[in-house]
Every structure is written in C-alpha cells, then in structure tokens.
Amino acid sequence: MKNNPYIGIFFSLLVIISVFMPWVYVASAGGMLTAMDTGTSNLGKPGILFLFFALWIIINMVINRLWSKRVNLVLGALLIAWMVRNYILFTHCEDGICPDKRWGLYLNVVACMGSFLSILFPPDDSHVAKRH
Template identity: 40%
Template sequence: MSKNYLIGIGAAVIIIISAFLPWLTVESKHLVFTGVHTVGSSFGEPGKLNIMLSVIAIVFFALRKMWAQRINIFITAFLIAWTLRNFILFARCEMGECPHKEIGLYLSLFGALVAFFAVVTGKNKPSNA
C-alpha cells in the first residue's frame, strides 16, 4: 500500500474523531456544539455524514482497484464540499453574535483536504478488475 493511501486513511480517521470534538462555542448561551451533538440549535447533525463518507473513503483507500480510486475521488470531493458547507454554516455570525470556532471544525476541514489530495496524488497500478 502506498504512503498516500495510508495518509488518506489517517486523514479519514481524523475526520471521524473530529466529529466528536467541539466545533463551536456560543458563550452567551453556554452551548458547545460538536458534529454529532447540536442540541439547542437548528444545525442538524452534519458530523454523521462526515463519519459515513469517511468510512466509505477508508474502504476505497483499502481496495487497490482503479475503479475504487475513481469512486474515492468523488467521495472525497463530496466530503470537502460537505465540510466546507459545515464550516460556513457553523462559523457565521447571527444577530450580532459571532460564535467561537473550535478545533474540531478546523480538523474536519484539514482532514477532508488531506484525504482528497491523497487520492488525487496516489499512484495505483491499473488492474483490469
């Protein structure tokens, strides 16, 4: 297995871990939001999709087929788009109050970018299957 694929698997694991870390703190209401725990807001639970896409990406990183690599490009690109959406949604100011962005939000974005570049720069010898 190539180093790029191991880096991609590590980045996907970081995304899974970051879904459980704090993403946002609203100090006026004493609320801390994670990717899977957003009680008290209308954010939904966007970390669940991050986890699902990361698990799928890990499976395709482990497969050494050309078709898996091509599908993984789409999966990780969608993961970047979803993570950017989460970053914009969580980081915005509303009604004059700007929340404090936490480490989980940044780790999620960083992991998605690293996973995508691991797929794009990965060299997989083409096999016919």
C-alpha cells in the first residue's frame, strides 16, 4: 500500500470539490443547495468545516510522521461524523417538502469514506528500525 497517501490526498481533494457541487434541489429554499451556498435555508455553511478537515488531512498526509497519522485518525473520524450529520440534515423531509438529492452529495459521501479508509490503512514504513 505504498500509494496510500496519494489515494488519501485524491479523496480529500474530492471532498473539497464536492463542497462546491450541487447537493440537493429544494424549490422553496432557493433551488440548488451546496455546502457553501444553502440559499434561504437555515443550514448554514457546512462546507467550511469540510474544507478545514480536508486541508488538514492533506497536510498531515504530506508530513507523514507518527503523530500526524494519529491526528489524521481524529480528523478522519470527525470528517465522517460531519458527513453523516450533513447528509441527514440535507436529505430529510420537512413539512412535506422532500429535497431531490443531487450527485454532489453522493460524491461527498464517497470521498469522505475513501479519505477515512486511506487514513485507517496507512502505508508500512519499512525504513523504521524494528526492535528485537
């Protein structure tokens, strides 16, 4: 798994891209909603935290130290939790109005899961001396 950091960086970049893609369509809330532009809804801007997590995950993957891998585990878990929270908030029906899910939301789910899986399985460091 020597290409694992590159895969993790790729998925983290996909998280950043998915934040700007259309997530849901709700006619009463101003049409297309993204993580950075939620129209007249009260969802805020959840994309800012996605950007924060994804950028720090990329930085820690480039650093490639033991402490950065441990920090990435925490950041990856928070990224997954934030993704689940936003998926539930953006897709739930309210007052009989159900949003139409768009492909940006699914891209975000896949990218967050891929990023977290690449964090869970870091590359083996063969240059580290083993104690016997």
